[in-house]
Amino acid sequence: MDREASASVLFGGAAPATPAATPGKATKGFRGALASIGLPIKPSAAETAELSAVAEAEARRAQNETIIRQATWTRAVSILVNNPKGGTGKTPTSLLLGGIIASIRGGSTAIVEFSDDPGALNYRAEGSPRLGLGELVRDVAGIKTAGQLHGYTAPQTSFASVIASTGRRERLTGEAVVAVSNVIDEFYGIRVMDTGNQPTSSAFRGAVSVADVLVIPVLNAGDSVLEAIQLLDELRDAGGQPAELAARAIAVRLTDGRPESETVREEVARLLRDAGVRSLHEIPYDEHIAARGQLTLTSLDPATRDAFAAATAAVIRTLQEAVTPASTTIRKA
Incomplete structure (x- = not known):
């Protein structure tokens, strides 16, 4: 964390946002059910794509809001x-x-x-x-x-x-x-x-x-x-x-x-x-x-x-x- 970001946190600001990582285990459907009982089941391609799309939308939203605000x-x-x-x-x-x-x-x-x-x-x-x-x-x-x-x-x-x-x-x-x-x-x-x-x-x-x-x-x-x-x-x-x-x-x-x-x-x-x-x-x-x-x-x-x-x-x-x-x-x- 650089000085500017650190100062923001110290004096009441928010910590810098970090990109959402793809979960190591599946959370949806049959794969999610298996993962929930402890099996090392990774997300399906569809779930991974959905999570990626959500993360990209959040990044665009944050970027647009920063442009408008600053x-x-x-x-x-x-x-x-x-x-x-x-x-x-x-x-x-x-x-x-x-x-x-x-x-x-x-x-x-x-x-x-x-x-x-x-x-x-x-x-x-x-x-x-x-x-x-x-x-x-x-x-x-x-x-x-x-x-x-x-x-x-x-x-x-x-x-x-x-x-x-x-x-x-x-x-x-x-x-x-x-x-x-x-x-x-x-x-x-x-x-x-x-x-x-x-x-x-x-x-x-x-x-x-x-x-x-x-x-x-x-x-x-x-x-x-x-x-x-x-x-x-x-x-x-x-x-x-x-x-x-x-x-x-x-x-x-x-x-x-x-x-x-x-x-x-x-x-x-x-x-x-x-x-x-x-x-x-x-x-x-x-x-x-x-x-x-x-x-x-x-x-x-x-x-x-x-x-x-x-x-x-x-x-x-x-x-x-x-x-x-x-x-x-x-x-x-």
């Missing part, structure tokens, strides 16, 4: 979640991606609704806050402390803070998006933006102007992927910072339970790859997401959480590339 920047950073096609999972992706970040990093993550009109974020998040995005837009010039800003949020069990619409509000403008973002960035390290379906709107353009990484949720459906590709084309055509977002785009493919064609799956992956999407992350079907109710990380299937953690780690790595340690510029529209 990343740092010299300013607040932001993630834009968008696909112009409605019903592709923008809100669940925003909540779960932001929730994974907050749960691993211990908070300092705001998930904010930047759609033109009120969306579903308030319904899918935990809690029933009295104040939300509409009131924050109204009061934004007077927010000077973290305590004030906290009053417009819905705290989540993941330790994320959600800022969504609690009722009817005025149509969001790009100027309001930038103003709210600047205030959030004073008190939160990471901002996740759940956006709407109008990429030509003022609100969306405002969100683009204060974004560092683009995450595109897609389904295995033609309209879902074609509208995502059109979004990327429009961002590239705009040049500058929007084009940089397109170049760094990451896709998350969700499964909503409808029958799917393997041919369509392969074509969706090909189209996204040809459109320059950096990576495509698969999220398995999960009843908790499909139920369209309030989302909590603890209610997800472990495989779903691991898949979102892998996607989140990719987003964090991309953020580290996009935001250099020397970057201290506050992005404004």
Whole structure:
């Protein structure tokens, strides 16, 4: 054990994890029964393969969590979640991606609704806050402390803070998006933006102007992927910072339970790859997401959480590339 690891143990930290070794004796089936009475029976090939797969999954999980936990920047950073096609999972992706970040990093993550009109974020998040995005837009010039800003949020069990619409509000403008973002960035390290379906709107353009990484949720459906590709084309055509977002785009493919064609799956992956999407992350079907109710990380299937953690780690790595340690510029529209 090196000095750093030793000091961690001496001063309250955990001992470094060691890879799980394959047991010397079988533990399952008939071979396990024989081993249990003292016979020197080794694990079967199937049991050995299963144990190896479990160990590899645990190693990947630990690696992804380390990437998410240890990343740092010299300013607040932001993630834009968008696909112009409605019903592709923008809100669940925003909540779960932001929730994974907050749960691993211990908070300092705001998930904010930047759609033109009120969306579903308030319904899918935990809690029933009295104040939300509409009131924050109204009061934004007077927010000077973290305590004030906290009053417009819905705290989540993941330790994320959600800022969504609690009722009817005025149509969001790009100027309001930038103003709210600047205030959030004073008190939160990471901002996740759940956006709407109008990429030509003022609100969306405002969100683009204060974004560092683009995450595109897609389904295995033609309209879902074609509208995502059109979004990327429009961002590239705009040049500058929007084009940089397109170049760094990451896709998350969700499964909503409808029958799917393997041919369509392969074509969706090909189209996204040809459109320059950096990576495509698969999220398995999960009843908790499909139920369209309030989302909590603890209610997800472990495989779903691991898949979102892998996607989140990719987003964090991309953020580290996009935001250099020397970057201290506050992005404004």
